[in-house]
Amino acid sequence: MSAAPSAPPSGQALNTQGFRLYQAGNYAGALEKFQAAAQATPDYALAHYNVAATLGVLRKQGKVCEYSAHRDAIVEKLTTAVRLDARRLKRARADRDLDVIRDTLGWQKLLGRTPEKEADVPALLRAVSWYGPGVGVYGTTRGLRFADRGRVVLWEKHVDDNGKPSETRTPGTFTVRGRAVEVTLPGKKPLTGTLSETGVLTFPEGLGAFTDSPSECDA
Structure with missing residues (x-):
């Protein structure tokens, strides 16, 4: 008898793996795991948040083109995280990884300001x-x-x-x-x-x- 195929790792497990890589300074590896976590569990706010934060670190390191760490991409992932869990905004306010988007319309919208007004x-x-x-x-x-x-x-x-x-x-x-x-x-x-x-x-x-x-x- 052949062994049953193992279940793919959960979004939470992938996020944990990503966090360990992030702590070790392997931001590219962490990004891959966080993105996989968000794909595996689309309603997992923390995974989307961690994608945004890690893209912010890579942007600070000048690796914008290599990892598509564009401001609008970071804002999009952060906005998704806040939509899924409003508590993420409080964390984002103090997160230095996200300093690279403070001067965007997307960040201002999260704070309640919009060009529609x-x-x-x-x-x-x-x-x-x-x-x-x-x-x-x-x-x-x-x-x-x-x-x-x-x-x-x-x-x-x-x-x-x-x-x-x-x-x-x-x-x-x-x-x-x-x-x-x-x-x-x-x-x-x-x-x-x-x-x-x-x-x-x-x-x-x-x-x-x-x-x-x-x-x-x-x-």
Whole structure:
């Protein structure tokens, strides 16, 4: 008689294996186990949370492209974990592994702020890092960072003919009225944009569109 096939490991068992690998500093191995745990038990909030946190560590280590540790992917897994178990949000607030997504719309939504609410627009502008579209292998080359007291900085990356990158930062001011955002930069006329309900900040003239996700890993 042949032995009966063994049952596949449970989501909880896979998560435990992942946690041991995480503690040992083997984050790639831990991620694989946590992802398997979430797949084996889709309603297992802790497994989804651990995927998000481990992706956060790998992102901090600069391994974004190797493990698809993109900000939106981390937010998606964390949002799933919080939907399954609201207590995960309290843990996430203090988890340094998730610092890489504090300036995303997804994190702000978990805190109760959303671009769908016009009253939240000023706070979202300041809390979120805004990125322009990517340019090939160079990724995002333009971004906006809003601060208190009506201050804003436009940063731009430049690459010379030898492929050497440099960055310029231009400070300016901004005002908000409803969804309308007016940015004034030195020596230029004010530019008026709009933050849509879907979270896209668009300046029809001069600056273009900005979102909370930088362009990464493009060929």
